[in-house]
Amino acid sequence: MKVTAAVTHEKGKLAIETVELDPPKASEVLVRLIASGVCHTDSAGIEQFIPVALPAIFGHEGVGVVEEVGIGVEGLKKGDRVILTFPSCGVCDPCIAGEPYTCEIMNDLFFNGTYKDGTKRFHKDGQGISSFFGQGAFASHVVVDARNAVKVDVDDENLAYLCSLGCGVQTGAGSVLNYCKPEPGSSLVVFGCGGVGMAAIMAAKIAGCSTIIGVDVVPSRLNLAMELGATHVVNGKEVDAVEEIVKITNGGANFSIECSGIPALTLQALSCLRRNGTCVVASVTGDAVVGIPIEPLLMNKSVTLAGLTEGGANPQVFIPKLVQFYKEGKLPVDKLVKFYDFKDIEQAFQDSHAGVTIKPILRF
Ligand SMILES: NC(=O)c1ccc[n+]([C@@H]2O[C@H](COP(=O)([O-])OP(=O)(O)OC[C@H]3O[C@@H](n4cnc5c(N)ncnc54)[C@H](O)[C@@H]3O)[C@@H](O)[C@H]2O)c1
Ligand SMILES: [Zn+2]
Ligand SMILES: [Zn+2]
Incomplete structure (x- = not known):
């Protein structure tokens, strides 16, 4: 399908354009994003301090709605609200022990731009585009492994405030x-x-x-x-x-x-x-x-x-707890947030660097 994304073709640059997104493979889900947080780690990738292969789509704090599920996905269905978080393999010893924040291949899954099977999901003109953190959340739609989509019970308006539960707040x-x-x-x-x-x-x-x-x-x-x-x-x-x-x-x-x-x-x-x-x-x-x-x-x-790393969290267990704290008024993360239209992504980064905004969140 055709989706809108902010693509980094060369170091330091973002260009909003139309790209192709593959359907979800086995154990993956397609998510329509409602909002996406801007984080310093994205800048580190865009500026190539972290050498993610370009072209790439950064963004790793997406929230949205499941549109389609791949073969073998359990626990998620079309229409579910999800907070996206860091990827992990699910089969190494730490993952099996419920400690995905020490997944043995976490650096590959975070920064290689590919999914567990070594392939990419975004393309343009026949060329693959890297997805940061197995998300590439500066895009209207993403495909993620079901392990890094956490189902939550929140309405869309509140969900938009909760982007950084997937990374910064969790940490x-x-x-x-x-x-x-x-x-x-x-x-x-x-x-x-x-x-x-x-x-x-x-x-x-x-x-x-x-x-x-x-x-x-x-x-x-x-x-x-x-x-x-x-x-x-x-x-x-x-x-x-x-x-x-x-x-x-x-x-x-x-x-x-x-x-x-x-x-x-x-x-x-x-x-x-x-x-x-x-x-x-x-x-x-x-x-x-x-x-x-x-x-x-x-x-x-x-x-x-x-x-x-990542607050020593098992996101599938910890993020729903954080959502509950938010609902009870004990985790008022909305006080950190300023919203920007997706098209104003450059402004969001500038305000983050200048310290004007603690947590810029892009809305689609
Ligand atoms: N945001 C994430 O998702 C995330 C996740 C994991 C790790 N990290 C890492 O955690 C760190 C913090 O991330 P953040 O998003 O909160 O960054 P941030 O820029 O929002 O916060 C850093 C704070 O440190 C303060 N500071 C600067 N100089 C200082 C000094 N000399 N003494 C005391 N305070 C000082 C700044 O004023 C700022 O408020 C970064 O290294 C980031 O890479 C971030
Ligand atoms: Zn693992
Ligand atoms: Zn982050």
């Missing part, structure tokens, strides 16, 4: 709820109050943390962090964040989540912990090496530094 909230699992009364610090960090703050509140500290350098983000559940905020440009956090928590925090993507902040996130604390790096910090000082001749602090 931030999952770091807290799936990995840290803080006891009520714990203290938790979030470095970087963007889409991922704000989700971590909301999740810390859900988990019953008593002290929730948001660290950022943009005053408007710090104000929103307070609105969404932070009990304290720290402007890292104005004060020594570690000193301030140690003061607020009377000796250091139980947990910290690095959500800024700035390598140096991982060291701060580790240094602000109390003994036995845990720091989770939820962001993608590139290839920087973090020098971790261990006090010579003293007992070390017994802290843990953890790397975690």
